[in-house]
Amino acid sequence: MKVQRLLGITMVLLSQRRVNAQALADKFEVSLRTIYRDLETINTAGIPLVSFTGSDGGYEIMEQFRIDRQIVTFDDLQSILTALKGVQASLDDQEMDGLLTKIKALVAKSEQNQMEEAGETLIIDTNLWHGGGLKDKSILSLLRQSSKNRSVVSFLYTTTEGLGEQREVEPIGIAWKGYAWYLYAYCRLRSDYRTFRLSRLSGLRIHLEHFKNRGVRMEELDARWGNKDGGPVVELLLRFHSRLRMRVEESYGLDNVELQEDGSLLVRASFSINQRMYGMILSYGPDVRVLEPAHVADKIRSLGEQIANQYIEATNEDIR
DSSP states (O other), X not given: OHHXXXXXXXXXXXXXSOBOHHHHHHHHXXXXXXXXXXXXXXXXXXXXXXXXXXTTOEEEEOTTOXXXXXXXXXXXXXXXXXXXHHHHHHHXXXXXXXXXXXXXXXXXXXXXXXXXXXXXXXXXXXXXTTOOSOSOTHHHHHHHHHXXXXXXXXXXXXXXXXXXXXXXXXXXXXXXXXXXXXXXEEETTTTEEEEEEGGGEEEEEXXXXXXXXXXXOHHHHHHHOSOOSOSOEEEEXXXXXXXXXXXXXXXXXXXXXXXXXTSOEEEEEEEESSHHHHHHHHTTGGGEEEXXXXXXXXXXXXXXXXXXXXXXXXXXXXXX
């Protein structure tokens, strides 16, 4: 266990600029005294560590130190290549092609033959079999490059209500969330940070203007946003028919599904109150009932009546 912990600490130190001893103790669930002994052992083994005091203190590996490729195992490289192939298929980016080539160069000839004989055991691909994904993949590369160069971009954005709005934004980066690509950016129209679903962008323009870094990273925004759809959040209590068990468990997770004696399923989940939420509920047809809150149940009933009335009116017109 100590060897595994020493290797784990080394990997943390290599991947981060500076690490606090208490943070290491919490991560590996050992005492501070043990961490100090481990750090001394790592330093004695020839990996040069530097300590810093103060509120921003901690430990870090000397700037010029590098570990040989041999610490990355054959299975590690297979996992890295699998992930990169998935990203490459999604981005269609020449820069990613070059990175994939470099990683492959780390694999010995014998290992390459071993990979080919074993075949793929995992494929990561965001592209759908039946289409329906992002039609123009070049938009991913353009937005990614604009984020790196801090170039202002503008586009026409279609909201969930079908309204088109011209936006000018400062892109931070792109993210794959669930089943769609999103742009993280500072919106000059709203004077705040926003996410934009890429499938709703059109008329993308890259401007010559460059913006100053506002000091906010994608990771911070991702952690900050609990409600990306906009609008107030409501907690729903839904009852689903037993025949939807597989779909419900996949959508909401086993921990959030309560199986009833009659086979029905109870689910509590939080949603933003908008058209997407109502569309989601209606997509289950007669196999779901909103138990709480009452105003959402009333809205669903009203929408159902409007749908039914359209067919009643169409039938009456046919009779006439």
